[in-house]
Amino acid sequence: MKNKLISGFLWGIGFSLAAALILNGMVFVESLFHEDRIEIAHKIEKFQVLNSSNRIVTRDSGSSHLVISGEVSSLEFEKLSSIKISAEVRNSDGGFVDQCFNDLALPEGAVKVSFKITCMDISSSEQFSSYEFSIQGLYGKFI
Structure with a gap:
């Protein structure tokens, strides 16, 4: 009886070790197929707004909002996977009104992109008088 108990215990340990090795092997093999990325952001200092315009859009429901659209270019865009373009909106006294942004995925090798x-x-157009753009670039680093 004692030998059967020891034998069963050893079989249990053997199966546990085998299962643990198989699971670890599966995790390792799966990690070979998935690329982990760290997104690194930085502010883009050198960019040029090629054109921009703004308009107040009113929906059928009666609500309205400001839309700023245009094109922006930078040589740094070639190295990036995406950008976040922000517009800091100010009133006629220079006071802060709002900060709005849009995230854009960049095609590979792009140096110019349209935004909205x-x-x-x-x-309403009385709520603001000017806006200033800033751009933050994102690129992925594989680990």
């Missing part, structure tokens, strides 16, 4: 930013909290 929607500011939901601005409903």
Whole structure:
């Protein structure tokens, strides 16, 4: 009886070790097929807004919002996977009104991209007088 108990215990340990090895092997093999990326962001200092325009859009429901659209270019775009373009909106006194943004995926090798930013909290042209752009670039680093 004692030998059967020891034998059963050893069989259990053997199966547990085998299962653990198989699971670890599966995790390792799966990691070979998945690329882990760390997104690294930085502010783009050198960019050029080629053109931009704004308009107040009114929906059928009666709500309205500011839409800023245009094109922007930078040589740094070639190295990036995406950008976040922000517009800081100011009133006629220079006071802060809102900050709106749009995330854009960049085609490989692009140096120029079109954008459209929607500011939901601005409903009339009297609420703002100017806006200033800033761009943050994202690129992925494989680990």
